[in-house]
Amino acid sequence: MLFPLFDLNPHNRFPLVTLLLIAANVVVAGFTLTQSEKRLNQVAMEYGFIPARLSQVGQGKVLEAPVFAINRQTGKPERVGKVDLSTKTADVYRTFLTTMFLHGGWWHLIMNMWMLWVFGNNIEDRLGHFVYLLFYVLGGVVATLAFWASNPNGLTPVIGASGAVAAVLGGYAITFPTAKVRTLIFFLLFVIVDLPAMLVLGIWFALNVVSGLIGMWGVVLEPVAFWAHIGGFVAGMILMPIFTLGASPPGTDWRKETEEMFRFEDPRFRSDT
Numbered sequence: 001m002l003f004p005l006f007d008l009n010p011h012n013r014f015p016l017v018t019l020l021l022i023a024a025n026v027v028v029a030g031f032t033l034t035q036s037e038k039r040l041n042q043v044a045m046e047y048g049f050i051p052a053r054l055s056q057v058g059q060g061k062v063l064e065a066p067v068f069a070i071n072r073q074t075g076k077p078e079r080v081g082k083v084d085l086s087t088k089t090a091d092v093y094r095t096f097l098t099t100m101f102l103h104g105g106w107w108h109l110i111m112n113m114w115m116l117w118v119f120g121n122n123i124e125d126r127l128g129h130f131v132y133l134l135f136y137v138l139g140g141v142v143a144t145l146a147f148w149a150s151n152p153n154g155l156t157p158v159i160g161a162s163g164a165v166a167a168v169l170g171g172y173a174i175t176f177p178t179a180k181v182r183t184l185i186f187f188l189l190f191v192i193v194d195l196p197a198m199l200v201l202g203i204w205f206a207l208n209v210v211s212g213l214i215g216m217w218g219v220v221l222e223p224v225a226f227w228a229h230i231g232g233f234v235a236g237m238i239l240m241p242i243f244t245l246g247a248s249p250p251g252t253d254w255r256k257e258t259e260e261m262f263r264f265e266d267p268r269f270r271s272d273t
Contacts (some may be wrong), residue, residue, distance in 0.1 A: 002184070002200060004119075007119065008181070009176055009197075011124075012125055017133050021161075022116060025161055052154060053087055054092055057093075060088075063087060100161050100163070100164050103159060118181075138235070139236050139239060142167070147227050149231075160225070163228040163231065167239070170236025172197060173202065178198070205233050208229040209226075211224070212229075
């Protein structure tokens with residue numbers, strides 16, 4: 001098991017948007033996670049993203065979806081009610097945003113917010129506040145679409161910021177691949193080492209790919225939206241070079257950086273001025 005503690009990669013800009021995103025997620029969790037399990041599941045069904053709703057969007061249908069809760073005596077899920085879900089365009093498309101602020105438990109929230117804090121501040125520093133927010137939201141939307149593509153008719157909701165956070169991880173991996181990440185490794189013993197970001201995040205991504213493929217083969221795994229993680233990570237890797245074209249690092253000129261990115265001559269014969 002690898003757990004990133006923090007990165008050794010300084011940033012110049014104050015991570016305002018990252019802190020606001022964390023605060024918003026904590027506030028929403030403080031409201032939703034104090035509700036009964038039945039009510040929490042109803043909120044997840046209504047405001048989380050459900051693939052079948054998108055597949056039938058605009059058709060005027062009402063989907064009947066079961067609501068489950070864990071039986072405290074048996075420890076197994078059992079049906080405790082149902083929710084009628086609208087397929088109206090506005091009701092469906094808003095869930096692309098609302099799903100990013102819902103979490104299934106405090107541990108789910110803490111893990112997502114920790115990863116966002118460790119890696120998000122450098123991405124915000126690189127892109128600037130406004131562009132970073134666009135990057136985060138768009139990455140989350142692509143992650144949600146990846147989840148939809150994995151099971152277009154599914155009635156299981158996906159909730160959490162992990163898809164958008166995965167986009168941040170993908171952006172970090174391609175922008176700061178050699179940045180050192182102080183990482184807790186547990187394999188019989190606890191060890192703390194400094195590892196390159198590309199290695200830490202690459203292992204995380206590979207584990208999600210393996211888990212996603214195993215799940216598609218019918219093996220029952222823990223209820224984690226692996227394909228949302230995969231889609232978000234890939235989106236981050238693709239979007240980051242695009243978004244950085246017009247967003248310079250603090251104290252630098254983005255035009256010079258763009259020129260460097262698109263200079264393809266043999267570096268052995270290149271003279272810099």
